Amino acid sequence: MCTNKISHGNPIRGRLNSWLFHILDGYSQFIYKNHKKQLFNDLPEVLVEIGPGTGANIPYLKKGTQLIAIEPNTYMHKCLHKKANKYAVNLEIKNCGAENMKIKSNSVDAVISTLTLCTILEETKALNEIRRILKPGGKFFFVEHVAAKKGSFLHLIQRLVKRPWFWFFEGCHTHKDITKSIRESGFSEIRMEAFNLYSPFVPIIPQIKGYALK
Ligand SMILES: C[S@@+](CC[C@H](N)C(=O)[O-])C[C@H]1O[C@@H](n2cnc3c(N)ncnc32)[C@H](O)[C@@H]1O
Incomplete structure (x- = not known):
């Protein structure tokens, strides 16, 4: 049981x-398939995912994987269970935030996150927590959308839509400097690549993918 104070989803926007x-989901698979296949190609059979939402990453896990899902938004849980059943993944949902996971230190081989650090208010706390629960040599794999270059047209769009985007997507920040947060989070080695993911969701075109090693 996790007790930290985080939002468990607005009754309307959470459902929406x-x-x-x-x-x-199908569109997301289409645009992320190559990135995720490459990044998640050799995940261990027990892993933690922060903010899995409705289970966008479950198709990339091996059958029989034990997935500990840190998902505070209870409105996501039904779809998450369905997806896990469909792909024969053993799911355990922890209804808490990544800032305080109540998982033993040095106990997991891998943590994954896609498009989640943008929504976590204190992402530095979450990154510290990820590092805490990873075993030495364990890896944090991520795909995140990030702030566009200051002064660019994309950065202007990110700033213009910031408020409605934050409201509708329940705390998603369009232009957090997640690259910097990961670089400064105390991991021993970081492999990170910046890329543009073109889609109608213009504010989240600039993205990063990679892993951080404890
Ligand atoms: C934009 S969605 C991404 C969902 C999924 N990872 C994907 O790639 O489609 C962000 C997710 O982070 C979850 N979230 C919000 N605050 C969180 C927190 N403090 N800790 C962990 N997850 C959180 C949200 O409930 C939501 O499921």
């Missing part, structure tokens, strides 16, 4: 987001 992620 769950539905939206669910119906956009």
Whole structure:
């Protein structure tokens, strides 16, 4: 049981987001497939995912994987269970935030996150927590959307839509400097690549992918 104070989803927007992620699942697979296949190609059989939403990453896990899902938004849980059943993944949901996971230190081989650090208010705390629970030599794999270059057209768009985006996507920040947060989070080695993911969701075109080694 996790007790930290985080949002468990607005009754309307929580349901709406769950539905939206669910119906956009096929499109998300289409645009992320190559990135995720490359990044998640050799994940261990027991792993932690922070903010899995409706289970966008479950298709990339091996059958029989034990997935500990840190998902505070209870409106995502039903779809998450369905997806795990469909792909024969053993799911344990922890209804808490990544800032305080109640998982033993030095106990997991891998943590994954896609498009989640943007939504975590204190992402530095979450990164410290990820590092704490990883075994020495364990890896944190991530795909995140990030701030565009200051002064660029994309950065202007990110700033313009910041408030409605934050409201609708329940705390998603369009232009957090997640690259810097990961670089400064105390991991021993970081492999990170910046890329543009073109889609109608213009504010999240600039992205990073890679892993951080404890
Ligand atoms: C933009 S969605 C991404 C969902 C999924 N990872 C994907 O790639 O489609 C962000 C997710 O982070 C979750 N989230 C929000 N605050 C969180 C927190 N403090 N700790 C962990 N997850 C959180 C949200 O409930 C949501 O499921």
